Amino acid sequence: MAEENLVDQLVEKIQQKIVSGEYAPGQKLRQAELASAFQVSRTPIRHALSLLAARGIVDQGNYSGVMVKAPSAKDVRDMYRVRAEVEGLAAQLAAQWITDSQLAQLRRIHERFVQAVGELSRLRSLGQPGDGSPEYQGARSEWVHTNSEFHTIIYGACANAYLQKMIEELQLGSSRGLIASSALGMYKHRMEKNIVHHDAILVALEARDELAARQAMATHVLESGEFVAAWLENQARS
Numbered sequence: 001m002a003e004e005n006l007v008d009q010l011v012e013k014i015q016q017k018i019v020s021g022e023y024a025p026g027q028k029l030r031q032a033e034l035a036s037a038f039q040v041s042r043t044p045i046r047h048a049l050s051l052l053a054a055r056g057i058v059d060q061g062n063y064s065g066v067m068v069k070a071p072s073a074k075d076v077r078d079m080y081r082v083r084a085e086v087e088g089l090a091a092q093l094a095a096q097w098i099t100d101s102q103l104a105q106l107r108r109i110h111e112r113f114v115q116a117v118g119e120l121s122r123l124r125s126l127g128q129p130g131d132g133s134p135e136y137q138g139a140r141s142e143w144v145h146t147n148s149e150f151h152t153i154i155y156g157a158c159a160n161a162y163l164q165k166m167i168e169e170l171q172l173g174s175s176r177g178l179i180a181s182s183a184l185g186m187y188k189h190r191m192e193k194n195i196v197h198h199d200a201i202l203v204a205l206e207a208r209d210e211l212a213a214r215q216a217m218a219t220h221v222l223e224s225g226e227f228v229a230a231w232l233e234n235q236a237r238s
Helices: 002-020 031-038 042-054 073-097 100-126 134-156 161-171 174-185 188-206 210-237
Strands: 058-060 066-068
Touching: 002 031, 002 042, 031 042, 042 058, 073 134, 073 161, 073 188, 073 210, 100 134, 100 188, 134 161, 134 188, 188 210
Parallel strands: none
Antiparallel strands: 058 066
């Protein structure tokens, strides 16, 4: 039982690092390095990686080792088309059920998101994109975190547990990891477009306009997917 609990904990910890983008799509996950990082033996690491492979989060090849799953650009476009429909429905339902308290929280998170975008733009104007400085990493982390919080509140407000579960499964693994990784290549116009999208979603929710909320969310997800797919294509060419 203790061994099973350890493996479960390792699965969650490794998955979280993939979701956050710390372990990027296409990155090799070496058992020895993971064992050292988590201060465990290779055996529970091996079992954890097998479970992550079963979830479709990593690829476990016979010769190439274990790699964070890196979907193709077509895979990303297909996935985001599905996400646009599902998450658009969640926003539509949220417009009906979201509370005033949740709306106020959403507005505060959006303001933090805007500040994070501004800080990233400022830091990039001073140096190279992808700068590894603590300030840049902190701003990037805040961007990813507030983006996730914004969407999580909306999906939590849809009052449909089955829909929430579907969204969670769609966003596991490579989807969130790609968002975090592609943020490194996000240019100022694209980041500002995200602000416009979030604001349109928020305004529709505050107006309790179900159809506008659905359309705003679907547009946001589709355009985000197209950016991630294009980023993947550029990575492949380079």
